[in-house]
Structure formats: C-alpha cells, structure tokens
Amino acid sequence: MKVTIFGSGYVGLVTGTCLAEVGNDVLCVDVDERKINMLNNGESPIYEPGLDDLIARNKAEGRLRFTTDIAEGVGHGLFQFIAVGTPPDEDGSADLQYVLSVARSIGEHMDDYTVVIDKSTVPVGTADRVKSAINEELEKRALTSSLEFDVVSNPEFLKEGAAIDDFMKPERIIVGTDNPRTTELIRALYSPFNRSHDRLIAMDIRSAELTKYASNAMLATKISFMNELANLAERLDADIEKVRIGMGSDPRIGYHFIYPGCGYGGSCFPKDVQALERTAREVDYDARLLNAVEAVNYRQKQVLVDKIHNHFEGKLKGLTFAVWGLAFKPNTDDMREAPSRTLMEALWKAGASVQAYDPEAMGEARRLYSERPDLELVDDPMSALKGADALVVVTEWPKFRSPDFDEIKRNLNTPLIFDGRNLYDPAQMKDAGIAYYAIGRGLK
Ligand code: UDX
Secondary structure (H helix, E strand, O other), X not given: OEEEEEOOOHHHHHHHHHHHXXXXXXXXXXXXXXXXXXHHOOOOOOOOOOHHHHHHHHHHOXXXXXXXXXXXXXXXXXXXXXXXXXXXXXXXXXXXHHHHHHHHHHHHHOOOOEEEEEXXXXXXXXXXXXXXXXXXXXHHOOOOOOOOEEEEEOOOOOOOOOHHHHHHOOOOEEXXXXXXXXXXXXXXXXXXXXXXXXXXXXXXXXXXXXXXXXXXXXXXXXXXXXXXXXXXXXXXXXXXXHHHHHHHOOOOOOOOOOOOOOOOOOOOHHHHHHHHHHHHHXXXXXXXXXXHHHHHHHHHOXXXXXXXXXXXXXXXXXXXXXXXXXXXXXXXXXXXXXXXXXXXXXXXHOOOEEEEEOOOXXXXXXXXXXXXXXXXXXXXXXXXXOOOOEEEEOOOOHHHOOOOHHHHHHHOOOOEEEEOOOOOOHHHHHHOOOEEEXXXXXXX
C-alpha cells in the first residue's frame, strides 16, 4: 500500500520505517532540508535503538524514500499520516499550526480519495479542524463534491528507546473514525502488526483523541502519586522501595510506573498533562487532579536540589558536582524537560560547577549548553567524579546500577551520593562509608 508520512521526527520516522518494513511503499516528507538530506545519506537524525538499520535496509530495498516536496508527498499515498510536532504554546495548549498547514497542503494537492490520519498527539476536536482545513482548500479548487477524504485519529503509543518494538508489537491500535469504511482500510494497513489477536479498538474520533491524553495523564499520575508518597515516607522514616513492592503486588495497582524518582520528563508527559489541563479550562472544568499531578512533578524536579542545599547548608559556591545521566530516561539522547536540566541549572545558579556523563546525550548536552564554562562533559562515569564534592545520579542507565563503590570513593573529594533514581541500597552505602541520599529512603 502507498503511504505518505508528513513529519520525519520521532513518531513519523518510526511509523514510516515500520510500515515500510512490512512491505508498504512509504514516502516521508519533511520541510527541514537538513533532516531529509541526512536521511537520504543514510543517517538518522534521532537516536532510537534499531532504527538506523531498519531505515538503511528499507531505503536500500526501495520501500522507503524521503523528500521535501509536499506536492509529491500528497500525490503518493492513499494513507497520509500527519506526524508533525505540536509544541506547547505559552499557555500550555498544543500549537496546531504545523498540523493544520499539512492539512491545507493535502487539500491543495490531493487528486484522489485519501485517508488522512492524525498521528500526532492533538487536542480533542483537532480532526474536525483538519477536516475543515482540507475542505477549505478543496472549495478553492471547486472540488468539494467530487473529491472524497476521511480523517482518522490514530494516536501513537511509542516509548522512546523501545519505539520499534512498540510499533511492531502494539498493545493497542486505537482508530477513531466516523466512517466504517475507513476502519477497514486502517485494519488492512495494520494487519501485519495485528496478528495473534485483534488489538484494533475502533471508536469515535473525539474519544480516540482523548484516549491518548488520558493514557499519558494516567501514567503521569501514577508517577506523581509515588513521588508524593516517597516524600511522605521519608518524613515518616519509612522506605518507599519497600512500600512500592508491597503496593505493586496488588494486581489492581501493578508494578509498572510506580517508581519514585526526581520527576518525569520527556516530550510527552509534561506537554500532554499541560495540554489536557488547558483543554479542561476551555470547557470550564476545574481538573484538580491533573493540576496536582503537574504541580507535584514540578516540585519533584527540585527535590535533589533541595537535598543538596540542605546537606551543604546552602554553601554551594565553588563546589563541583558529578552528574550521572542527562537524558530524561535511559536508552535515549532526549533531554527535553529532563530533570538533569533543572538540577544543573540550579547548581550553576548557586555558583557550583558540573562534571557530567551520559551514555547517549552528550551531543545534545553540548548543543544545549555549549556556552557554559561551569559544565564539563566527560567521556566516562569515573572521570566525572575526579575532584567532585558529590555524585548526583539523575538517569537510571543500566551501567550506573552496579558501580565500583571503592573507585567512587577514591575519586570523589568526599564519599557522598545523591541518588534521584533509588539505584543503591542504603544499608550497603552505610557499610561502605558513603553518605547516601535517595528518594523516599536513605538520609534525610
Ligand atoms: C511516554 C509513554 O510511556 C508512551 O506510551 C507515550 O506514547 C509517550 O510518552 P516516553 O516519554 O518515551 O513515553 O517515556 P516513559 O518511558 O513513559 O517515561 C516518562 C518519564 O517518566 C521518564 O522521565 C521516566 O524516568 C519517568 N518515570 C517512568 C518515573 O519517574 N517513574 C516510573 O515509574 C516510570
């Protein structure tokens, strides 16, 4: 089948590449010439495990192509995916200018029946706006009655770092449409990924749009809930890790997404919770729980900073901190809304400097903070510790889980760890003579 993907960012590239992998003829369109040139030269503009090889193979076998030519894109696919960015406005709502501009281009150039698929995370009601934008362009061409199209909401549920697997083996394929014919077309497109049992859930468009926000808001809620409990556990001399294990064994609660930490980051949770709050305001609903989820996360990103301030009684000027982990989570180079940024920016503001290491995000850190004399990016975890006054663990990369604590002690000025991900055992740290602060356990 012929597929066009507008937007060669994270979602668009993974979607296009995986659809090509199962035999479709895919054309990816992006207005960013640099990105398209990179892709045409066989380089991926993003880091995602497994993606480079998949792009290379499908490109070589002629099923995956890249262009900046929008008209060519519209002329290509029966299926036209809109997978462009929806950055937050100043007020937290999703900015739809890129989505609507693709819709207008489709209306301007289409010359056959087209299924337009909203893949980007967009507020409830966007499909209607996409429909109107296409219709306006068709009207200009006097084609409204002769050219048909359908708009579908098909939100993505890809986790960075596991996106290929999530696409190839989806837990659910949400299809929002008001036309049963379209559901069947989408079912055919997704059939290679929908084999062992039917995972396609069809519903009306608005419910599909809301399902995406609801899922991310629920996950963010679980995290903020656990972070709140961790802060409470700490004050009650309880150990949140024991509490977590005790809670998770109830299948109604489950073990997933109840890890306390130094706050959630990334391109989805912060943005989507804010956008849903904004949507609630627009319909005059006071979404108290959502507001609290966001407020708790905002505070949680400060928790490590507060612990450091308390330990050093506010005297951070001239100190050096080793930071392990810059990406917002392991297996990605993404630093969007990463807790590491809140931490480092607070340390710099207080006059401290940072020696940081991340297995993948060093390039991104260099791009974001190229001008900072108080940031040194080093090539391995132990180099970050040399001459530092404390180690701060921010991202739970596997290689940080079982370090050589003797070597850590040898390298640090003082044996002191602030752990934002609860990777180590407080009793073991005590035995090793390391002062250990964590989240909801360890020193206070
Ligand atoms: C998320 C959703 O999981 C995915 O379904 C959606 O399509 C996009 O948003 P992603 O942003 O890639 O995916 O990251 P995810 O793995 O969900 O982690 C988000 C953040 O929550 C990270 O900062 C992570 O460290 C944090 N987190 C996660 C916790 O603090 N505790 C947990 O128990 C789980």
